[in-house]
Amino acid sequence: MDIRQLKYFLAIAEEGQITSAAKKLQMAQPPLSQQLKLLEEELGVKLVERGPRRIQLTEAGVILQNRAKQILELSDSTTREIKDLVKGLKGTLSIGTVSSSGATLLKDRLSEFHRNYTGVKFEIHEGNTFMIIDLLSKGIVEVGIVRTPFNLSNLGCKYAEPEPMIAAMTREHDWNPSKSTIDVSELKDRPLIIYRRFEPLIRETCLNHGFEPNIFCKNDDARTTLLWANAGLGVGIAPKSAFDLANTDNLVYKEIQSENLRTQIAAIWMKDKYLSSMAAKFIESFNRG
Structure with a gap:
């Protein structure tokens, strides 16, 4: 074997x-059938039962399928690790990022990493947190930069410092220009523009302060929240570091004084997959940022 x-x-x-598998492997069907037969003879057990349309794995076939995935993953990881060692810190690092991480990532982390490791190039994939985790699981990106909250199952994680949420608004919507901070209760009856993932957190926090939030618009991007607020359509709730990601010429913002309405950027990776030297160094740099 x-x-x-x-x-x-x-x-x-x-x-x-077998026909479909041969096509996928770009080989003829008879040699593939022969290899399956040789594998069964070597192991002394039937691996598949042939049906009229599809084959079914035997119990031994299911065991071999699971082990084969692990063996091939280990083989690929070993090859990549040795190539990393030979090449040093050179190559392309694939990172998945959420839009609201852009300012912090570029200012404090990617710039420092680039200064220290000039041979590394980058491939960036953008999406929401759930998309980034999906890209990680599929091996399309090696490191994800996401925002809390998210499910930590099967993920390694390094957190950046916590930051407050802000209420961003035009001056026409500013009910108290002399204050740079607000209490959660001051959001009552305001038309709120929010990032959809934060809805449970915002709703729960408002309910704990005795009112149901007036959610005017839900969206999937912090930039959209700020753009709608900038157009005077309501009060945008977003992480503080996201404020400079979009056109905010008309906006002022106030930090929301609430321990519940805080968020963190985090670097995540799959625990059960090989992590290249480039990715490991980037995560170290992220953690120091």
Whole structure:
């Protein structure tokens, strides 16, 4: 049993048909069937049951499928690790980021990392937190930069410092120009523009202060929140560091005095997957930022 045979078997197991697996592997069907037969003979057990349309894995086939995935992942990781060692810190680091992390990431972390490791290039994928976690699980990005809250299951994590949420508004919406901070209760009856992921947190906090928030607009991007607020449509609730991400010419902001309405940027990665030297160094840099 070798790596090639394991790749063949995984293709058969995933496709459910030898014909489809052969097409996926870009090889003829007879040699693939022969490799499956040789693998079964070597192990002394049937791995598949052939049906009229699809094959079904036997109990032994299911065990081999799970082990084959682990073996191939370890093989790929070992190859990448050795190549990293040979190349040093050179190559392309793929990072997934949420839009609201942009200002902090560029100002305090990517710039420092670039100064220290000039041979590293970057490939950035943007999306919301759930999209970034999905990209991590698929191996499309190696490090994700997301905002709390999120599910930590299977993820390694390094947090940046906590930051307050702000209420951003035009001067026409500013009910007390002399104050730079506000209490949660002052948001009562204000038309709020919020990032959808923060809705449970904002709603719970407002309810704890005795009122139901008047949510005028929900969206999936901190920049949209600020743009709508900048147009005078309501009061935008966003992380403080996101304020400079969009056109805020007409806006003023006030920090919301609430321990509940705080958020953090975090660097995340998959615990069960190989982490390149580039990614490990970036995470170290992030943690110091």
